[in-house]
Structures are given as C-alpha cells and as structure tokens.
Amino acid sequence: MPDTAQNKGRMLTFEILQYNPSDPQSKPHMVTYHLEETLGMTLFVALNMIREKFEPDLAFDFVCRAGICGSCGMMVNGKPLLACRTLTKDYPDGVIRLMPMPSFKLIKDLSVVTGQWMDGMSKRVESWIHSKEEVDITKLEKRIEPEVADATFELDRCIECGICVSSCATALMRPDFVGAVGLNRIARFDIDPHDERTAEDFYELVGDDSGIFGCMTLLGCEDNCPKNLPLQEKIAYMRRKLANVKDTGGGLEIRVEG
Amino acid sequence: MKIHYCDALVIGGGLAGLRTAVATQEKGLSTIVLSLVPVKRSHSAAAQGGMQASLANSVMGKGDNEDVHFADTVKGSDWGCDQEVARMFVTTAPKAIRELAAWGVPWTRVKRGERSVVINTERTTITEADEAHGLITARDFGGTKKWRTCYTADATGHTMLFGVANQALKEDVDIRERKELLSLIHKDGRCYGAVVRDLIDGELEAYIAKATNIATGGWGRVYRTTTNAVICEGTGQAAVLETGLGTLGNPEAVQFHPTPIVPSGILLTEGCRGDGGVLRDVDGYRFMPDYEPEKKDLASRDVVSRRMMEHIRKGKGVKSIFGDHLWLDISILGREHIEKNLRDVQEISMTFNGIDPADEGPKGWMPVRPAQHYSMGGIRTKPTGESPDLSGLFSCGEAACWDLHGFNRLGGNSVAETVVSGMIVGNYMADYCLENEIDIDTATIEAFVEKEEQNIREIMSRPLNDDSIFDIKRRMQEIMDDKVGIFRNGEELQEAVDELQELLKRSRKVGIRYVTHASNPELVEAYRLPKMLKIAISIAYSALLRTESRGAHYREDYLKRDDANWLKRTLVRWTDPEATLPEVFYEELDIMKMEIPPAFRGYGRKGMTIDNPLSAKRQEEVDRIREELEAKGADRFEIQDALMPFDLPENYKEKNERQGVGYA
Numbered sequence: 001m002p003d004t005a006q007n008k009g010r011m012l013t014f015e016i017l018q019y020n021p022s023d024p025q026s027k028p029h030m031v032t033y034h035l036e037e038t039l040g041m042t043l044f045v046a047l048n049m050i051r052e053k054f055e056p057d058l059a060f061d062f063v064c065r066a067g068i069c070g071s072c073g074m075m076v077n078g079k080p081l082l083a084c085r086t087l088t089k090d091y092p093d094g095v096i097r098l099m100p101m102p103s104f105k106l107i108k109d110l111s112v113v114t115g116q117w118m119d120g121m122s123k124r125v126e127s128w129i130h131s132k133e134e135v136d137i138t139k140l141e142k143r144i145e146p147e148v149a150d151a152t153f154e155l156d157r158c159i160e161c162g163i164c165v166s167s168c169a170t171a172l173m174r175p176d177f178v179g180a181v182g183l184n185r186i187a188r189f190d191i192d193p194h195d196e197r198t199a200e201d202f203y204e205l206v207g208d209d210s211g212i213f214g215c216m217t218l219l220g221c222e223d224n225c226p227k228n229l230p231l232q233e234k235i236a237y238m239r240r241k242l243a244n245v246k247d248t249g250g251g252l253e254i255r256v257e258g
Numbered sequence: 259m260k261i262h263y264c265d266a267l268v269i270g271g272g273l274a275g276l277r278t279a280v281a282t283q284e285k286g287l288s289t290i291v292l293s294l295v296p297v298k299r300s301h302s303a304a305a306q307g308g309m310q311a312s313l314a315n316s317v318m319g320k321g322d323n324e325d326v327h328f329a330d331t332v333k334g335s336d337w338g339c340d341q342e343v344a345r346m347f348v349t350t351a352p353k354a355i356r357e358l359a360a361w362g363v364p365w366t367r368v369k370r371g372e373r374s375v376v377i378n379t380e381r382t383t384i385t386e387a388d389e390a391h392g393l394i395t396a397r398d399f400g401g402t403k404k405w406r407t408c409y410t411a412d413a414t415g416h417t418m419l420f421g422v423a424n425q426a427l428k429e430d431v432d433i434r435e436r437k438e439l440l441s442l443i444h445k446d447g448r449c450y451g452a453v454v455r456d457l458i459d460g461e462l463e464a465y466i467a468k469a470t471n472i473a474t475g476g477w478g479r480v481y482r483t484t485t486n487a488v489i490c491e492g493t494g495q496a497a498v499l500e501t502g503l504g505t506l507g508n509p510e511a512v513q514f515h516p517t518p519i520v521p522s523g524i525l526l527t528e529g530c531r532g533d534g535g536v537l538r539d540v541d542g543y544r545f546m547p548d549y550e551p552e553k554k555d556l557a558s559r560d561v562v563s564r565r566m567m568e569h570i571r572k573g574k575g576v577k578s579i580f581g582d583h584l585w586l587d588i589s590i591l592g593r594e595h596i597e598k599n600l601r602d603v604q605e606i607s608m609t610f611n612g613i614d615p616a617d618e619g620p621k622g623w624m625p626v627r628p629a630q631h632y633s634m635g636g637i638r639t640k641p642t643g644e645s646p647d648l649s650g651l652f653s654c655g656e657a658a659c660w661d662l663h664g665f666n667r668l669g670g671n672s673v674a675e676t677v678v679s680g681m682i683v684g685n686y687m688a689d690y691c692l693e694n695e696i697d698i699d700t701a702t703i704e705a706f707v708e709k710e711e712q713n714i715r716e717i718m719s720r721p722l723n724d725d726s727i728f729d730i731k732r733r734m735q736e737i738m739d740d741k742v743g744i745f746r747n748g749e750e751l752q753e754a755v756d757e758l759q760e761l762l763k764r765s766r767k768v769g770i771r772y773v774t775h776a777s778n779p780e781l782v783e784a785y786r787l788p789k790m791l792k793i794a795i796s797i798a799y800s801a802l803l804r805t806e807s808r809g810a811h812y813r814e815d816y817l818k819r820d821d822a823n824w825l826k827r828t829l830v831r832w833t834d835p836e837a838t839l840p841e842v843f844y845e846e847l848d849i850m851k852m853e854i855p856p857a858f859r860g861y862g863r864k865g866m867t868i869d870n871p872l873s874a875k876r877q878e879e880v881d882r883i884r885e886e887l888e889a890k891g892a893d894r895f896e897i898q899d900a901l902m903p904f905d906l907p908e909n910y911k912e913k914n915e916r917q918g919v920g921y922a
C-alpha cells in the first residue's frame with residue numbers, strides 16, 4: 001500500500017455529474033473541480049470541500065461517514081461504491097469521475113432515492129418475523145443455537161445501500177426486480193428460527209422473474225457489496241429451494257450450481 | 259398549503275422514534291413518522307457495542323438484576339439522573355430486549371462450555387452453564403458491575419434499527435423520508451404538530467396531530483470532532499427552544515467518548531475495552547491502572563476520557579500531525595475474536611487508517627483520542643415523556659432529557675433507552691391521543707407556516723456579504739471543541755459564550771449564493787445554522803453557570819461535585835427570539851426521595867465532593883426502612899417500592915424472569 005504521506009498535496013481532478021430533474025432548464029452535464037489532496041482524504045471529505053469552496057448547492061448524501069448506514073452509494077469511475085469509505089489515494093492518476101447510482105430515481109446530482117425503493121422491497125418480501133406464537137416478554141427469551149443466531153446475523157448485516165442493485169443487469173432491465181438485497185433478505189428470514197414461513201410462503205413472494213428466477217448470476221452484486229455478503233451462494237440456495245416448490249416456477253431456465 | 263392530519267406525529271425515525279410509532283400504531287392510532295433521511299440510515303445504525311439489559315444469562319452476569327443495573331446507572335450519572343426514570347428504565351429493559359429478539363434481532367447467544375476470554379490482559383477460561391445455552395449473552399462495558407451489555411457482534415444498533423423499522427413497516431406506519439421539522443405549531447400551551455419542509459421540492463407543509471413526539475437524536479455536530487453522524491445537528495431540540503415555552507434540561511452535560519479513531523473521529527466501540535482491549539501511551543505502557551486501580555480501562559467514560567487527556571498533558575501522548583493521541587490495543591484479543599466480534603472496528607481501522615488491529619504488537623495499535631459523543635441533555639420531559647411546558651408535546655431518545663443519564667451516560671444504556679422510552683412514552687402518548695381531540699383553526703396553522711415561509715424568503719433576499727455560512731459553522735465547532743470540551747474553566751467558557759453570540763448575530767445576516775427552493779443544501783445550512791448556534795450557546799452558557807464538576811461536566815476552577823449547591827437540573831428557555839442568550843433556571847433534585855442518596859461513585863477521584871447534609875439523613879432513612887422490611891421478610895421488590903414507588907404502563911412493571919432464579 002502506498003504511503004499516504006507521499007501523496008499529500010497532489011492535485012486531484014473531480015468530474016461530477018450535475019443535473020436537477022425538477023428544474024426544466026437543467027440538463028445533465030459534467031463539471032470539473034480541482035482540489036488538493038489531504039492526508040487520508042475520503043470522498044466524504046472531498047465532496048464537502050467542493051461544496052464549501054465551489055458549489056454550495058451540490059447534492060449528495062452522507063449520514064454516518066463510516067461505512068455503516070448505506071447512504072452514500074455512487075458510481076466512482078464506473079463502479080458503485082460507498083463514497084465515505086473510498087479513499088482518494090486509491091486513484092493513482094488522481095482523476096475521479098462521480099455519477100449517481102443507476103436504477104434509482106435521481107433527486108439531484110449524486111443524490112438518489114434509495115430509501116423508498118428499499119421500503120418497497122421490504123414490504124414485498126415482508127421483511128419481518130412471521131410467527132403465530134404469543135410472546136410474553138416477561139419470560140425467558142426463546143433459545144436459539146448460537147451458530148444459527150450468528151448465521152442470521154451474517155445476512156442481517158446488509159445496510160440497504162443499493163450497490164447490488166446498481167451492479168445488476170436484471171435490475172436495469174426490470175425495475176420491479178427485487179434485487180440481491182431482497183433475495184438475501186428472504187434467505188435471512190429463512191434461517192431465522194423465529195420466522196415460521198415455509199418455502200411455499202417465500203415462493204408466493206418472490207417465485208417469479210422479478211424475484212428469485214430473475215437473477216442471471218452475473219455476480220456484479222457480490223463483487224461490489226460493501227458488506228461482503230455471500231449473495232450468490234444464498235441466491236443459488238434459495239433458488240434451489242424455491243424451484244422445488246413448483247417445477248414450473250419461472251420463465252428462466254433454472255440452473256442449479258454448487 | 260398542504261395540511262396533513264394524523265393522530266400521532268413522530269419526528270425522527272431512529273430507534274426511539276420508530277419504537278414510539280409502533281406503540282401508537284398498535285393502539286389503532288394513525289401514526290406518521292418524519293425523518294431527514296431514510297429511517298434505516300438514522301444514526302442509531304452506528305451504535306456498535308451493545309444494549310444493557312440485566313438478563314444475567316452469561317456466567318459473568320450471574321447475580322445481575324434490576325437493582326444492580328439501577329445502582330450502576332445512578333452512580334454513572336454522578337447522581338444527576340432522575341432515579342424514578344432510572345427505575346422505570348431498568349425494569350423495562352429486559353422486556354425490551356426480549357421483544358426485540360422476538361422481532362428477529364439476532365442477539366449473540368450463550369454457548370455452553372468453556373470459552374477463552376481476556377480479562378485484565380490475561381487469557382482466562384470461563385465456563386458457561388448448560389442451562390444458559392441459547393439464551394442472549396452479554397459483554398463487559400464501562401461502569402458496570404456485571405457483564406450486562408447484549409450485542410450482535412459490533413453492529414448492534416444496525417440490527418436493532420432494522421428490527422424495529424421492519425416492525426414499523428409491518429404495522430403499516432406511514433414513514434416519510436427527507437422531511438425536516440422547522441417549527442412546532444402550538445396554541446394556548448398545547449402543541450398541535452409541526453411545520454415541515456420537504457427536502458426534495460422545498461415545499462413547506464403542516465402536519466397536524468393530537469400529539470407530537472420529537473425523537474430527533476443528539477446534537478453532536480455543534481462540535482467539530484464528534485462520533486455523531488452529519489445529521490445530528492440538534493434541529494429538533496432547537497425547534498422546541500424556539501417555541502419560547504419548551505425547555506432544555508442539562509445542555510451542559512455532554513459526553514466525550516474515550517476512543518474515537520484519529521483523525522476522522524469515527525467511533526471504535528467501548529466493546530473493544532469491554533472485551534479486554536487496553537489503552538497504551540507513547541511508550542506502549544498501559545497507564546489506566548495507575549489512575550483507576552479498580553475499574554482500570556473500564557471506569558465510566560467521563561473518567562477514562564479525562565484520565566487520557568491528563569496523561570497526554572503529562573507529555574505521554576503520541577505526536578502526530580493531527581495532534582497528540584494514545585493507542586488502543588485490541589491485538590491481545592487475538593485475530594479470531596476480532597474477526598468475529600469486532601469486525602466493524604477492524605473494517606473501520608483498515609479502511610480509514612490502513613491498520614489491521616488484529617496484527618500483533620504495536621503494528622495493530624489504533625490511534626485514539628476522546629471526542630464528543632453523546633448529549634445527556636435535551637428536551638426536558640416528565641417521566642411520561644411529555645413536556646412539562648407544552649401539553650401534547652413528547653420527546654424521547656437522545657433528543658430528550660427524560661433524565662436517565664444525568665451527567666454521564668453508561669455505554670449500552672442509550673440504545674436501551676431508545677427502545678425502552680419508545681415503549682413507555684409511546685404508550686403515554688397514545689393515552690394522550692385517545693383523550694384529546696384536535697381543536698385548532700386553520701388560521702393559526704397558516705400563520706405558523708407563513709412565518710417559516712417568511713424566514714426562508716428573508717434568507718434568500720439577503721445580499722451576499724463577505725461572510726460565509728460554512729465559516730461561521732466551522733468557527734462554532736472550533737469554539738465548542740476548544741472551550742467547551744472535556745476540561746472547562748470560567749474564563750474560556752465566557753469567551754465561548756461571547757463569541758458564539760457574535761456568530762449568532764452574523765448567522766442572521768449571511769447571504770446565500772443559490773436562491774432556489776428545491777433541493778438546495780446551501781439554503782438548508784443557512785436556516786439550520788442559527789438553530790445550531792442556539793444549542794451551542796445553551797451548552798456553553800449552562801456550563802459557565804454550573805460552578806462545580808459532575809460527571810462529564812468538569813470545571814478546572816471548581817473541581818468538586820457540589821451536592822450542597824448543585825444537586826439540581828439546569829433548565830433553559832429561549833423566550834425572546836431576537837435575544838442571543840436564553841434564560842437559565844434550575845429544578846432541584848429531591849434527595850429525600852432518592853433510593854440511593856449521593857455518595858462516592860467507586861471510581862474517579864476520592865474526596866472530591868461537597869456533601870449535602872440531607873444525603874446522610876436520607877441514607878439513614880433508607881437503611882432503616884430496608885432493615886425493618888427485611889426483618890419482616892419483605893422481598894427486594896417490596897423494599898424498592900417502599901423506598902421510591904414508580905409507575906409503568908402496560909405490563910412493563912411485572913417481574914422479569916431469569917434463568918435459574920425465576921422471578922426472584
């Protein structure tokens with residue numbers, strides 16, 4: 001890894017898409033800015049400097065600035081990344097091109113609507129525990145095997161950043177595709193012993209081409225997921241499981257791997 | 259003008275707001291949640307270390323119960339908290355965590371048999387009981403007698419927030435994102451909702467409700483170096499201040515966390531030390547045991563942060579271009595433990611600093627220095643969560659001064675507070691909605707909206723001067739870091755108050771370059787800035803007036819905790835909108851009603867209190883009542899009730915079952 005100190009003071013070039021769809025006068029265009037690199041500079045730091053120095057109304061979204069909340073996905077030199085975790089020093093030629101993530105509605109510049117998209121996904125896959133058990137919260141909690149709790153947690157780590165959706169060819173073609181994020185969510189509830197849903201129940205929710213059978217296993221999601229979730233493995237597993245529910249499941253041929 | 263009506267309006271979609279919304283929606287009340295950002299991105303997501311609840315499942319938590327949790331919380335608060343609220347809290351926390359488990363939060367579980375842990379830098383083997391297998395486990399945290407902090411690796415806030423947000427979706431709560439509270443609509447001492455700005459199209463809307471809850475989180479961003487998210491700007495609390503009626507409690511009570519990483523200020527959880535990590539100085543020496551022989555690296559946060567700064571002042575810090583810092587060493591825990599239980603910490607350290615904390619020896623040490631972390635102060639409420647000043651206005655979570663934390667919050671008690679207060683306050687709020695109708699005329703609503711329209715028009719019409727919003731904001735943050743930080747003194751606090759007032763005046767004149775309504779971040783900065791300055795001034799001014807040291811509020815010119823004169827809560831009200839200083843007054847804490855009267859905390863410097871004669875008197879009384887009842891064979895619940903009775907809604911006051919002891 002190059003020493004950060006060596007890069008201090010380098011001139012960086014930012015090319016940033018600017019467009020305000022709500023303003024009839026506005027046309028998408030790239031604007032270039034030059035900034036001096038600082039030690040340990042992230043895109044969070046750089047974009048705020050650009051806003052302060054040059055473009056007070058430049059729109060982008062950050063909340064935690066620590067790679068935890070999933071707010072700041074954007075296309076960085078063509079690759080969807082969490083901007084707050086992206087260091088300028090990793091761009092040797094010092095040219096950084098920023099575009100909003102595709103597949104989501106653009107608000108302005110680099111800011112897109114991911115929240116409502118994710119809420120729609122959550123409602124579609126009914127992203128909550130389904131159980132008929134009456135829980136008495138004054139009593140001991142239900143026992144869960146430690147390994148099973150850990151496995152559920154692994155898939156619960158998704159931060160709904162939308163990067164998998166922006167990396168996905170199916171999602172670009174089919175706006176109703178539930179995305180790796182949605183299929184991972186199904187896998188998560190499938191593992192969770194609190195949830196009583198069966199494969200048939202999940203089939204009802206995602207047993208079609210806009211769900212589990214829409215995935216073309218192009219792997220973009222898993223390559224880019226900032227939480228390194230095992231998306232392909234989980235999608236393949238759920239597909240096998242749901243394909244068994246009805247052999248005539250979806251339009252696409254069902255490939256079973258692994 | 260758009261007017262939206264609902265029964266319960268919740269502003270803020272973090273853990274506190276969402277749990278409140280579930281409570282009101284479950285009671286059949288139409289509930290709307292408004293948030294600056296998609297709710298799952300609220301700052302609650304960033305909580306790493308865990309949630310305190312006295313389940314006593316792990317062998318290291320044996321013997322824990324509400325009483326122990328209560329005593330830890332009161333001592334942690336340096337006797338600044340409302341003990342009745344603390345009792346409500348500790349009684350409900352086990353229920354809250356069990357509810358969350360049922361909602362799918364994948365709490366890390368106890369595994370039977372032997373387990374290797376690091377305690378006091380020694381590898382030790384502990385054995386978990388067969389009977390505890392599969393129940394929720396806990397880790398050690400600062401200022402606690404037992405291992406009580408339940409967790410999901412180090413992503414606890416994230417999993418909790420998703421659990422509660424998903425539950426809100428299930429209940430079909432109406433959640434609206436990119437909506438900003440500007441001001442509260444009120445008439446004749448009752449709150450009727452809010453004027454809200456849509457952050458996409460810039461339109462102003464009125465939300466009218468039977469009851470309104472402010473759950474907008476902390477105000478850390480009035481400081482420059484903070485662990486808080488960029489949206490933690492205190493605009494919710496400022497809206498209450500700007501009613502001229504509502505009050506803020508203890509704004510000077512600001513927590514500084516010992517271990518944010520340098521320079522970004524991103525937090526490395528207390529779980530690092532809870533799991534056995536230690537602080538080291540420039541010589542690689544573990545210095546905390548010298549200062550705090552008993553709790554060492556795990557004394558309460560205010561104490562550890564001060565000891566670290568004290569050590570740095572002695573020249574033992576590590577020099578860097580970002581200032582002096584110390585080291586946090588978790589490499590002694592071993593790679594396996596780190597990659598399982600402290601994964602986010604590792605990820606943060608590797609991404610932002612290029613350091614793998616699992617690397618053995620100095621190579622894996624992470625640079626840390628205390629920074630602003632938590633606001634104990636906030637919107638003053640009664641134990642029901644309702645404002646004592648405006649009926650129909652509620653608040654909970656970090657935004658509120660319910661007063662669970664007094665002058666220092668224990669790690670793990672905040673996410674616990676968010677859900678517990680959401681359950682409790684949500685219920686009281688529902689009661690209010692069921693008992694009260696909306697009886698406000700549209701003319702009043704329109705006047706409140708027009709006032710905000712007018713404010714935005716005024717900002718956009720200001721001529722550009724050579725001042726800049728960003729400069730004023732940065733200066734405010736620097737003043738707060740430099741003069742209203744961990745060590746405070748009268749002279750610097752006075753300077754801070756003076757200069758902040760000047761900044762407030764400047765903020766009312768500064769122009770903006772872009773004068774469009776829709777999606778305009780510069781305009782947003784411009785109308786938020788005076789609000790943030792009012793919060794900053796409230797903190798600095800209250801800190802100046804409080805001439806004692808208590809918890810996180812540390813005055814170098816008044817080193818003692820002064821129970822004789824300062825056992826009281828600061829209240830701040832901003833009546834005159836043109837003024838640059840608020841009115842400050844005080845609410846006495848009644849020692850004679852306390853279950854645990856003021857005493858030594860068990861950590862920090864000894865002999866540093868000015869005692870109140872009532873403390874000893876109450877202690878005698880408490881001892882007498884306890885003895886009498888014990889003689890009669892009373893159990894701990896009956897004794898507690900005799901000492902300090904308290905109420906809870908629903909079945910929250912029922913006893914909590916524990917493994918091996920049942921409901922004892």
Ligand SMILES: Cc1cc2nc3c(=O)[nH]c(=O)nc-3n(C[C@H](O)[C@H](O)[C@H](O)COP(=O)(O)OP(=O)(O)OC[C@H]3O[C@@H](n4cnc5c(N)ncnc54)[C@H](O)[C@@H]3O)c2cc1C
Binds near residue numbers: 476527631669672
């Ligand atoms: C890095 C970090 C780690 C932490 N770790 C722990 C831990 O391990 N254990 C623990 O107990 N505590 C921890 N805490 C503290 C704890 O996470 C917070 O105190 C708690 O989550 C706050 O929850 P909340 O619901 O009150 O507010 P938040 O989660 O901050 O939510 C505030 C909500 O209000 C909205 N909002 C704000 N202003 C407005 C406005 N003007 N209009 C409309 N909406 C608005 C926001 O959009 C957001 O939805 C940590 C804090 C930090 C910063």
Ligand code: SF4
Binds near residue numbers: 162181184
């Ligand atoms: S699966 Fe990964 S990439 Fe997709 S939303 Fe979740 S965290 Fe982001």
Ligand code: FES
Binds near residue numbers: 063064067071072073
């Ligand atoms: S701002 Fe939270 S992930 Fe980037």
